[in-house]
Amino acid sequence: MERPLTQHIHPDGTTRTLREYVKDGGYRSLQRIAAGLAPKDVQRLVTEAGLRGRGGGGFLTGTKWSFVPMGPDAPKPKYIVANADEMEPGTFKDRVLMEGDPHGLVEGMILAGYAIDAEIGYIFLRGEYHLSAQRLRQAIAEAYEAGYLGQPPGTGFRFDLHLHASAGRYICGEETALINALEGKRAVPRAKPPFPQTVGLWGQPTIVQNVETLYNLPHIINHGSDWYHRLSRSQDGGTKIYGVSGRVTNPGWWELPLGTTARELLERYAGGMAEGVRFRGLLPGGISTEFMTEEHLDLPMDFSSIPPEVGRLGTATMIVLDDHTCPVGFVLNLEKFFARESCGWCTPCREGLPWVARILSSFEEGRATSDDLSLLKMHTKWLAPGHTFCGLAPGAMAPLQSALKYFHDDFERHISSGGCPWSRKSAQHRILV
Amino acid sequence: MLSDTERRELEDAVKHYPDKRGAAIDALLIVQRRRGWISDDTLLEIAQFLEITAEDLDSIATFYNLVFRKPVGRHVAFMCDSISCWIKGCEQVQERIKTLYDVDLGQTTSDGRLTVLPIACLGQCERAPALMIDQDVYGDVTPEKIEEIVEKYK
DSSP states (O other): OOOTTTTTSOTTSOOOOHHHHHHTTTTTHHHHHHTTOOHHHHHHHHHHHTOBOTTTTOOBHHHHHHTSOOSTTSOSOOEEEEEEOOOSTTOOHHHHHHHHOHHHHHHHHHHHHHHHTOSEEEEEEOTTOHHHHHHHHHHHHHHHHTTSSBSOTTTTOOBEEEEEEOOOOGGGGSHHHHHHHHTTSOOOOOOSSSOTTTSOGGGSOEEEEEHHHHHHHHHHHHHHHHHHHHTOSSSSOSEEEEEEEESBSSOEEEEEETTOBHHIIIIIISOSBOTTOOEEEEESSSTTSOOBOGGGTTSBOSTTTSOTTTOOOTTSEEEEEETTSOHHHHHHHHHHHHHHHOOSOSHHHHHHHHHHHHHHHHHHTTOOOHHHHHHHHHHHHHTSTTSSSSSHHHHHHHHHHHHHHHSHHHHHHHHHTTSOTTOOOGGGGSOOO | OOOHHHHHHHHHHHTTSSSGGGGHHHHHHHHHHHHSSOOHHHHHHHHHHHTSOHHHHHHHHTTSTTOOSSOOOSEEEEEEOSHHHHHTTHHHHHHHHHHHHOOOTTEEOTTSOEEEEEESOOSOGGGOSOEEETTEEEOSOOTTTHHHHHTTOO
């Protein structure tokens, strides 16, 4: 089984040096550019490979690039931005890549920049990732010194790369909010259209892409789209970095063929549930995804196989709910997170999410009635897509509405028994939103 | 007054952007690194450097979690309270800190040594619960281990 993204990452947590990276074929894709591979050829290869965005959206990279104006009349400059604002709870895959193999991101950025004819790139890194920042800074300096950045020899292409360390807000993961943050403003989302591909950073054409997506590019250029499709067990190309956290025997991450099932991840890789606890459900990729339960465990975990009425893959780093953890308390934790991280720009999100958190607290504290259950259900409609400015609040409703479906009896038990049957410590119940 | 070193670092940061305000967040973090927090006077100095109003800069300073508009202790403990850490008992760790150092979330110890703040998922979910003190990350933390960790920060 091939693991192009992570096979060379040191198991001891140290970073790969430039020398190691080059020895194993790193920056070789730039030779292909020097040998005459045009931007449109890079776009074609990536489109044929069927690369889909690894940040959670699963949008086809080739399609995203195709909206960028090209040719001599296209606006200048254009920008390529790596979305390294990995703040999705339960998600830690981009950190693994950036800490272990920072030059892979630099090379991916050069290729993406070349594909859309962008001369400037930014890595938008969350401020808490200090080790990633340190290693990326060093990698960028080394890449300049070795001539890969700046003006790569023989390519006739100029590309500068900057690292922007952010100051911590979940909403920066939303691409238009990220663009505002990069411009030195509050990270409030922008109205779409216009889309960033035509009007983005400082009004110029801009592509914002997830870190893991960018790491795929050198391998697609070097080995081609047929090879890339063969890595996968599904119609989407490539491998995926999967993760498992929660009360399992062996929490961790693994690079596996796209289309690996949740059951394989849980049992074969994560070693099954920890001793003494049983499986109840999982969020497949971050907290903006719907719960999946026992009946869904054999679904291939990719962008095409999970039916929309069940949910979506998201970041593919799953969080497991066990039978010793209260599902209502679990969802309360998520909604408090969303309420705290709402940017406050639109009213339904700013007011609705703290309200949802307060209702869920009333379940945990034994004050809830059946009216509160109806009120929660109504919120999943009030904060549905189309009612808010961006996807944050609708995303927050995904785990809630699916919890109301799969764990309905547990919500009822909180009402009938006048409190939380799991009765965790009181600290969780205080509202800090 | 911005020191010469601060000014030099700010000049460097500005080079990465087509206009000065692009460096607003970098600027706040650069100055905060030495001064600990962003006072009103500091805010004004940075705003003047960036050629934007202090009110404009404050709208940014108050938005981001890692910019402090109030004094903090010599060390800051960021307690991850997101879902994977919650499942694995981050509340018990935080309770233990409260007992040991008489400090709750959002507070600073009376000797000015430690500020304790909640933080969004630190991306250490495979070794939850996790916390970060200043720039050092700790995983698989337990209430029993926490004293030994905090004692490294005087």
